[in-house]
Amino acid sequence: MSVRLFVRSAVLGALELVVFTAFSGILYLEAVTLTVVSVACCLDRRTAVLSSVCFCVLNMLLIQGVTPWSLMYLGVYPVYSLIVRRLCRQGMDRLKAAALTGVLSFLTGQILQIPWLLFSGVLAAGYLLAGLQTSLVQGALSAAMAWVLFEPLCRVLRHLSRTVPGGA
DSSP: OOHHHHHHHHHHHHHHHHHHHHHTTSTTOOOHHHHHHHHHHHSOHHHHHHHHHHHHHHIIIIIIOSOHHHHHHHHHHHHHHHHHHHHHTTOOOHHHHHHHHHHHHHHHHHHTTGGGGGTOHHHHHHHHHHHHHHHHHHHHHHHHHHHHHHHHHHHHHHHHHHHSTTOO
16 A cells, blocks of 8 residues: 555545535535545545545544444445445446435434444434434435535546546
C-alpha cells in the first residue's frame, strides 16, 4: 500500500465525515450512505474500504466517542463498500444506485439498533420497531438523493481520480 492510497482514503474519509455531520441535523436525511456508494462504485476497492474505515475512526474520535453504536459504523460502512464494489462490477446505473442506496440506508438505521441487545432483548425489539418508520423514510429519501446525485458525484470522483497524481 502506498502513501498516496492512504492520503486519498483519509481525505475521502474526512469528506464522508463532513457529509455525515452536515446532514445529521436534518431529520430523516442522511447522505453518508450515498457518499460511500459513490466512492465504492467510482474508485477502486482499497480506496473505498479504507475511506470508510477512516470515516468511522474519525467519527469515533471526533464526534461520537467510542460507543457500541459508533463501533457499529466501523462494522457497517466498510462492509457496505465491499458489497457495493462487488455489485458495481456488473455496472451501476442511477436506478440501481438509487435502489441500493435506499436499501443500505434503511438497513443502517435497523442495524444500528443491535447494540440495544446489550441491555435487553425487549428493549432492542422496541427500538427496532420504533425505528422502522424512521428507517423507511430515511431509505426513501436516500434513494431519491441517489437518483438525483449519483451520476454527478461519480463524474466528479472520476475526474478527480484522473487529475490527481496517483489517482485510483
